Amino acid sequence: xxxxxxxxxxxxxxIGQSGGPTMVxxxxxxxxxxxxxxxxxxxxxLGAQHGVRGIIENKFVDLQNVPxxxxxxxxxxxxxxxxxxRDKPDEEYCHKILSVLEExxxxxxxxxxxxxxSDTCRIVNDLAKREGYDLRAFHVPxxxxxxxxxxxxxxxxxxxxxxxxxAFMGDNLDxxxxxxxxxxxxxxxxxxxxxxxxxxxxxxxxxGPHLIYVPExxxxxxxxxxxxxxxxxxxxxxxxxxxxxxHASDGTPMMSKLAQEIETDAHGNVQLSGTGALxxxxxxxxxxxxxxNLRVRADTFGYLQRSFAGxxxxxxxxEARAVGRKAAELALEGExxxxxxxxxxxxxxxxxxxxxxxxxxxVAGKTRTLDxxxxxxxxxxxxxxxxxxxxxxxxxxxxESLRLNHG
Amino acid sequence: xxxxxxxxxxxxxxIGQSGGPTMVxxxxxxxxxxxxxxxxxxxxxLGAQHGVRGIIENKFVDLQNVPxxxxxxxxxxxxxxxxxxRDKPDEEYCHKILSVLEExxxxxxxxxxxxxxSDTCRIVNDLAKREGYDLRAFHVPxxxxxxxxxxxxxxxxxxxxxxxxxAFMGDNLDxxxxxxxxxxxxxxxxxxxxxxxxxxxxxxxxxGPHLIYVPExxxxxxxxxxxxxxxxxxxxxxxxxxxxxxHASDGTPMMSKLAQEIETDAHGNVQLSGTGALxxxxxxxxxxxxxxNLRVRADTFGYLQRSFAGxxxxxxxxEARAVGRKAAELALEGExxxxxxxxxxxxxxxxxxxxxxxxxxxVAGKTRTLDxxxxxxxxxxxxxxxxxxxxxxxxxxxxESLRLNHG
Numbered sequence: 001x002x003x004x005x006x007x008x009x010x011x012x013x014x015i016g017q018s019g020g021p022t023m024v025x026x027x028x029x030x031x032x033x034x035x036x037x038x039x040x041x042x043x044x045x046l047g048a049q050h051g052v053r054g055i056i057e058n059k060f061v062d063l064q065n066v067p068x069x070x071x072x073x074x075x076x077x078x079x080x081x082x083x084x085x086r087d088k089p090d091e092e093y094c095h096k097i098l099s100v101l102e103e104x105x106x107x108x109x110x111x112x113x114x115x116x117x118s119d120t121c122r123i124v125n126d127l128a129k130r131e132g133y134d135l136r137a138f139h140v141p142x143x144x145x146x147x148x149x150x151x152x153x154x155x156x157x158x159x160x161x162x163x164x165x166x167a168f169m170g171d172n173l174d175x176x177x178x179x180x181x182x183x184x185x186x187x188x189x190x191x192x193x194x195x196x197x198x199x200x201x202x203x204x205x206x207x208g209p210h211l212i213y214v215p216e217x218x219x220x221x222x223x224x225x226x227x228x229x230x231x232x233x234x235x236x237x238x239x240x241x242x243x244x245x246x247h248a249s250d251g252t253p254m255m256s257k258l259a260q261e262i263e264t265d266a267h268g269n270v271q272l273s274g275t276g277a278l279x280x281x282x283x284x285x286x287x288x289x290x291x292x293n294l295r296v297r298a299d300t301f302g303y304l305q306r307s308f309a310g311x312x313x314x315x316x317x318x319e320a321r322a323v324g325r326k327a328a329e330l331a332l333e334g335e336x337x338x339x340x341x342x343x344x345x346x347x348x349x350x351x352x353x354x355x356x357x358x359x360x361x362x363v364a365g366k367t368r369t370l371d372x373x374x375x376x377x378x379x380x381x382x383x384x385x386x387x388x389x390x391x392x393x394x395x396x397x398x399x400e401s402l403r404l405n406h407g
Numbered sequence: 408x409x410x411x412x413x414x415x416x417x418x419x420x421x422i423g424q425s426g427g428p429t430m431v432x433x434x435x436x437x438x439x440x441x442x443x444x445x446x447x448x449x450x451x452x453l454g455a456q457h458g459v460r461g462i463i464e465n466k467f468v469d470l471q472n473v474p475x476x477x478x479x480x481x482x483x484x485x486x487x488x489x490x491x492x493r494d495k496p497d498e499e500y501c502h503k504i505l506s507v508l509e510e511x512x513x514x515x516x517x518x519x520x521x522x523x524x525s526d527t528c529r530i531v532n533d534l535a536k537r538e539g540y541d542l543r544a545f546h547v548p549x550x551x552x553x554x555x556x557x558x559x560x561x562x563x564x565x566x567x568x569x570x571x572x573x574a575f576m577g578d579n580l581d582x583x584x585x586x587x588x589x590x591x592x593x594x595x596x597x598x599x600x601x602x603x604x605x606x607x608x609x610x611x612x613x614x615g616p617h618l619i620y621v622p623e624x625x626x627x628x629x630x631x632x633x634x635x636x637x638x639x640x641x642x643x644x645x646x647x648x649x650x651x652x653x654h655a656s657d658g659t660p661m662m663s664k665l666a667q668e669i670e671t672d673a674h675g676n677v678q679l680s681g682t683g684a685l686x687x688x689x690x691x692x693x694x695x696x697x698x699x700n701l702r703v704r705a706d707t708f709g710y711l712q713r714s715f716a717g718x719x720x721x722x723x724x725x726e727a728r729a730v731g732r733k734a735a736e737l738a739l740e741g742e743x744x745x746x747x748x749x750x751x752x753x754x755x756x757x758x759x760x761x762x763x764x765x766x767x768x769x770v771a772g773k774t775r776t777l778d779x780x781x782x783x784x785x786x787x788x789x790x791x792x793x794x795x796x797x798x799x800x801x802x803x804x805x806x807e808s809l810r811l812n813h814g
Contacts, residue, residue, distance in 0.1 A: 021584045023577070047809075050584075066809065073807035079580025081809045086585065170430070170714030173486025177428045177457075178493065182681075182710070274589075274704025275690070276683010283682070297681025299709030303589070307577035310804030311717075397717030400480035402454075402473065402488045 007041030008334030009134050011107030015063065016048035016055065017080040018113030018120070020144065022156030023163075023312040024320035028112045028140045029082065030075035031324025033063050039332060042108070051085030051113075052120060056096040060104070075321065078307045088116050094123040101128075101135065108136050108331050112324070114143040114154075118340050119364035125338040138327040139340035139360055142320070144306045146193035149368045150358050152345040153193075155323055158316030158392035160187070160305045161197035164241075165396055167301060168201030172208040172239055173401060179237035180295030181228060181286055184209075185279045187305050189245040189272060192216050192370045194305065196381045197389055198241035200396065204403070208239025210380075215245035216370050217378045219254050224282070225289040227379045232290075242282065244272040244300075254278065258285070276300045313394045319343060319353065326355040340364075351391035414448030415741030416541050418514030422470065423455035423462065424487040425520030425527070427551065429563030430570075430719040431727035435519045435547045436489065437482035438731025440470050446739060449515070458492030458520070459527060463503045467511070482728065485714045495523050501530040508535075508542065515543050515738050519731070521550040521561075525747050526771035532745040545734040546747035546767055549727070551713045553600035556773045557765050559752040560600075562730055565723030565799035567594070567712045568604035571648075572803055574708060575608030579615040579646055580808060586644035587702030588635060588693055591616075592686045594712050596652040596679060599623050599777040601712065603788045604796055605648035607803065611810070615646025617787075622652035623777050624785045626661050631689070632696040634786045639697075649689065651679040651707075661685065665692070683707045720801045726750060726760065733762040747771075758798035 015032050017025055029047070036042050045063040048054035061082070066074075074081050089097065101109060101124075109124065111117045118139040125137035141148050144160035164186060175182045186195040192214020199212060210231040213219060231238040246254045255272055258281035272278070279298030286296050323341045330336055339357035346352040374385045422439050424432055436454070443449050452470045455461035468489070473481075481488050496504065508516060508531075516531065518524045525546040532544035548555050551567035571593060582589045593602040599621025606619060617638040620626055638645040653661045662679055665688035679685070686705030693703050730748045737743055746764035753759040781792045 017584070021581050061809070070807060070809075073805065074809055076804075077580065077806040077808060078577040079808070080584035081580075082584075084584040166716045166718075167711050167714075169716035170485045171710055173484065173488075174428050174710050174714040177424070177487035177489075177491040274706065275687050276705070276707050277687060280682050280684060280687075297710070298683070299681065299711065300683050300707065301711070302706030303578055303581050303704070304574050304706065304708070304711070307574075307581040309573045309576035309806055311573075397483075398480065399484040399716055400477060401484060401486070402468070402477075402481055 004329070004332040005040060007039050007332055009107045010041040010043065011105045012044040012046060013042055013108035013110065014046045014048055014055065014060070014101065014106045015082070015110045016051045016112065017082045017084050018051040018111060018117040019084060019086070020306055021078065021080040021084055022142055022144050022306050023078040023159035023308070024155055024317045025112060025142050026077055026081045027075045027317050027320035028142060028155060028324035030071050031321040032110050032140070032328045033071060035325050035328035035332070037064065046104070047082040050083035052087050052089050052093070052097055053085040054083065055100050056093065058100055078309055089120050089123070091123060094120065094127055097124050098127050098133070102133055107134060110138050110140055110327055112140040112142050114145070115148055115363060115365055115367060118360050121338065122360035122364045125360060136331045137338045137360070138331055139363065140323050140327045141341060141343070144194060145188050145191050147191035147368045148363055149366045150362055151342045152353065153343060153392055155316060155320035156306070157193060158313035159311060160194055161389060162313045162393045162396070163305050163308050163311050164194060164197045164301065165200035165393060166311065168198045168209055168241065169396065169399055172201050175208060175237050175239045176401070180297060181232060181238045183240045183242055183279050183282050183298040185242050185244050185298065185300040187273060187301070188215060188243045190215055190367050190369060192243050195241050195243040196370060196374060196385055197393070199381045199385055200389065200393060206235055209241040210235065210238050212241045212381045213243060213246050213379060214370055214375065215243050215247060216372065217375060218249040219246040220249070221285055225286065228286060229290055244278060273302060313392065315392060315394050323355055330357050348387060348391065411736070411739040412447055414446050414739055416514045417448040417450070418512045419451040419453060420449055420515035420517065421453045421455055421462065421467070421508065421513045422489070422517045423458045423519065424489045424491050425458040425518060425524040426491060426493070427713055428485065428487040428491055429549055429551050429713050430485040430566035430715070431562055431724045432519060432549050433484055433488045434482045434724050434727035435549060435562060435731035437478050438728040439517050439547070439735045440478060442732050442735035442739070444471065453511070454489040457490035459494050459496050459500070459504055460492040461490065462507050463500065465507055485716055496527050496530065498530060501527065501534055504531050505534050505540070509540055514541060517545050517547055517734055519547040519549050521552070522555055522770060522772050522774060525767050528745065529767035529771045532767060543738045544745045544767070545738055546770065547730050547734045548748060548750070551601060552595050552598050554598035554775045555770055556775045557769055558749045559760065560750055560799055562723060562727035563713070564600060565720035565801070566718060567601055568796060569720045569800045569803070570712050570715050570718050571601055571604045571708065572607035572800060573718065575605045575616055575648065576803065576806055579608050582615060582644050582646045583808065587704060588639060588645045590647045590649055590686050590689050590705040592649050592651050592705065592707040594680060594708070595622060595650045597622055597774050597776060599650050602648050602650040603777060603781060603792055604800070606788045606792055607796065607800060613642055616648040617642065617645050619648045619788045620650060620653050620786060621777055621782065622650050622654060623779065624782060625656040626653040627656070628692055632693065635693060636697055651685060680709060720799065722799060722801050730762055737764050755794060755798065
């Protein structure tokens with residue numbers, strides 16, 4: 001698309017970042033800024049500090065005059081450079097947002113985030129329409145959970161998946177060197193995409209992860225113990241990937257379930273991330289069920305999955321930039337008053353995607369989950385998942401074990 | 408040194424790997440193999456499977472005929488390729504080791520590991536001398552804890568420190584985007600070097616880690632809460648690095664101490680690594696002491712610190728290879744019957760090191776800790792530590808926050 005030099009409506013633009021940061025969320029922000037810059041009719045490009053919270057508190061920063069070189073550095077930096085927010089605005093909150101946008105003559109609103117953020121965009125846009133205020137509201141996708149509907153995948157996921165893959169590649173060898181049962185807890189409340197990415201670590205048939213548990217299927221401790229015992233008997237070790245969001249058949253997250261069973265452990269609120277509790281509970285379940293003499297360890301990868309510096313997937317970084325640019329271009333074209341930019345895969349070899357707008361209501365507040373066809377025996381991920389995830393993660397480190405004939 | 412083509416004694420060589428694997432322990436193994444290969448008098452180069460355990464069980468693999476290209480790939484692969492062991496041999500165990508070495512006409516014994524491994528080397532060597540069996544026993548240093556005496560630093564540390572630095576670089580930005588109190592637990596039972604490495608993440612005065620707790624000073628929960636409160640008041644957030652080995656003034660590890668206080672949490676044995684318990688206990692202490700409404704999160708970096716694929720420090724990898732080569736060269740020179748290879752820093756700019764042999768008894772079983780001059784107010788690491796650690800870690804990712812004038 002040729003660059004547009006005249007905006008359809010004159011006014012200011014606001015960019016906000018929302019929810020959990022990713023390794024590439026700043027790419028999207030910079031993508032928007034570079035398209036809007038030097039366009040006649042766009043007077044100021046403002047960054048909302050800490051997302052919607054910054055808007056209602058009228059806390060903006062100037063993005064128009066940040067030197068291009070610095071912007072480029074920021075694009076390559078993990079974390080939400082503008083600050084993020086966990087606020088989930090209701091209609092009243094959105095009213096406040098709109099009135100501040102009006103006060104500042106904001107005509108272009110870009111919100112980078114997950115499905116909650118697209119919902120905020122939708123409500124603000126609806127309110128503006130009702131009031132007859134000419135606003136263009138665009139949602140730019142971002143989530144390591146990869147759970148936005150109508151998208152092949154989402155920016156942020158590929159880099160987080162790369163981190164998980166590299167972590168399992170190394171941990172598989174660590175577990176081979178000092179055999180035992182090792183549990184790694186991966187982020188993902190409702191969708192198992194990131195946990196499934198651990199399968200990228202497998203090169204040889206006896207490589208881990210040997211078991212992979214995602215939130216798309218119910219988790220049962222007795223079945224878990226049987227699965228672990230079987231793998232342990234075969235390989236003398238067992239490497240396990242578990243989603244933080246696994247839940248019992250009644251829908252209760254295992255985190256609360258296990259915390260209840262171990263009723264003595266009742267400190268603080270049960271939270272999924274930022275605690276090692278689920279891993280420790282599962283370790284204890286294995287020791288109690290299979291033998292207290294077993295070497296059982298649990299690591300919870302935690303915030304490193306979304307923030308680790310120097311691990312971004314190049315494809316993911318490029319796409320994050322491109323969805324930002326696309327949103328800005330759509331706003332400048334002037335035909336759409338609102339949209340969420342989606343990623344569609346056109347072909348796999350060579351890997352090629354398209355960025356297509358879709359109405360906000362189609363994406364807002366909905367959650368996409370892992371296709372059941374990838375889930376094997378409720379405890380593993382099929383090799384077919386490779387085809388889907390490989391291009392998103394890009395090149396992984398080349399490693400090689402001795403592959404000695406043990407025995 | 409010119410390559411030696413004739414070994415001083417004819418016989419076989421055994422290489423073993425011990426203790427926690429690192430990202431570069433295979434470099435040392437490959438360094439030994441490439442020097443010993445094609446030397447007259449070295450008949451077979453054997454790898455002991457799972458360290459001393461493999462020796463007493465007579466489980467060896469051939470390293471002589473592994474193709475050079477594959478060896479090079481293995482060198483660049485994390486984890487102990489030969490398998491590792493946690494066994495800590497006593498004199499009787501060492502007798503068994505020696506008798507198996509004799510059976511196999513082993514005249515060169517290389518053991519890659521920490522201070523326990525050098526002690527094993529020492530005992531085996533003493534027994535051989537007593538029996539009049541001509542054995543050359545060499546210890547090759549390896550530990551992410553960086554706790555070997557008579558060494559400027561140890562192979563494995565630089566790469567683990569690089570991981571910790573990159574993790575904190577990203578997590579600092581994550582914590583800035585979504586402010587709160589964040590605790591990260593770092594490996595290191597007695598020495599705080601790896602925890603101290605988190606300071607590499609600081610670029611600007613308000614960057615975290617804001618507090619760093621190492622095992623070299625006693626830990627007190629009331630002081631901890633005061634420290635955290637002060638930082639939180641100043642920055643509205645607080646990023647904390649805590650060594651897994653912190654202990655109370657009576658020497659009890661905080662891990663057991665806190666587990667006792669929270670007496671309801673009595674499942675399993677208290678262990679330092681492979682559990683999120685310490686982080687969770689400290690989170691709870693903050694919520695109880697400073698307010699349950701605070702956003703407090705804890706991550707335990709766990710085994711990723713020593714195993715993550717694709718994060719090795721190039722300097723660390725080179726040095727790990729070099730200490731292996733040096734040990735083999737010393738053995739072939741024939742002047743020394745036993746030694747531990749140490750790393751001495753000759754100059755900092757340009758960074759230059761020497762590898763010097765030292766008698767096994769000087770290193771065996773001793774633990775080096777962080778110099779007190781680097782510890783500030785019992786809760787931080789001074790900027791002077793940079794000079795020491797920078798060359799070991801090498802280039803870190805270039806990141807840049809917007810540095811907007813918040814307000």
